[in-house]
Amino acid sequence: MIDLLLILTAIANGAPPAQPAAQAAAAPVAAAATAAPPPAMTASSGQMAPAPADAPKYRAESQVPTGKFTTATEVRPILDATRANWVAVREYDGKDLVYLTHLLSWRCGLVAIQVGLNGGPLEDWPMEECHEGTGSPNALTGDATLIYHSYPPSSVQTITVEITYDDLTADTATFDRNGAMIP
Template identity: 55%
Template sequence: MIRKLLAILMISCATPVGAQNFTTAGEVRPILDMTRGSWVAIRDYGGKDLIYFTHLLAWRCGLREIRYGLNGAAPSIAFKMEPCHEGSAQPNALSGDDVYVTQPAGSVTEVQVKLIYDDGSSEEARFARDAILIQ
């Protein structure tokens, strides 16, 4: 994992400033591969389970869609993403606060996520509640 990160940093440093905005599958896939454990998080807050997609949304410009399923269900529910801000200095910046979905407190035991990249490829990951629970 460290080698992949170093390779990305070396490529980024060798690329002229502004030439790489991390807006394509080829640019975001290596980052999402290395940070798979951070794709989603669960927070028990205000009597609800909040399932956060913030990390994925920060790299959404290389994604066509984020799908999820809960408690063993296939990832068939599309998470609504705000559009990429192409043409701006920070195309991946989030302008809204729609970064989570809510469920009844303690009801989410597992989250399955499917990413569909802008090149049509996809990958999935499954996360147990205890592995992604934050305070």
């Protein structure tokens, strides 16, 4: 545990310095200017109209390191170094259980996780909200999201995971059943 804390501290201390105040203040304005406009309100119904089909799904977030591992800048080095732990498969009670516990534990620097099984299409994996403003923003409370999904026995052969960081960069990895199995 102490080794992990030392590694995380080293990563945090190696992060780029915070932007000067003038640049930091301009960053959210620049991000907002490049992001998709909000959905239009229709005059007659007061309902929000859907965003245009070509509008981006997510908006890039500020990358000023917080020291709490809540930005892509802070969690990317950890997820790069621990890629082999992104996913786990376990046979239990006659089912294949696919776990994303590791990724969910670092979700505050992510905006999306998508998973595809056996070469199938990628599907969104729900994530619990980040608990900003608390001492443990990445804590999993178990209130909102399962850390695993279950599938028929021996049906999971490969798992493709795509993560989208909150700076809107993405990373993908594919795991085979044998390499991801846990007892």
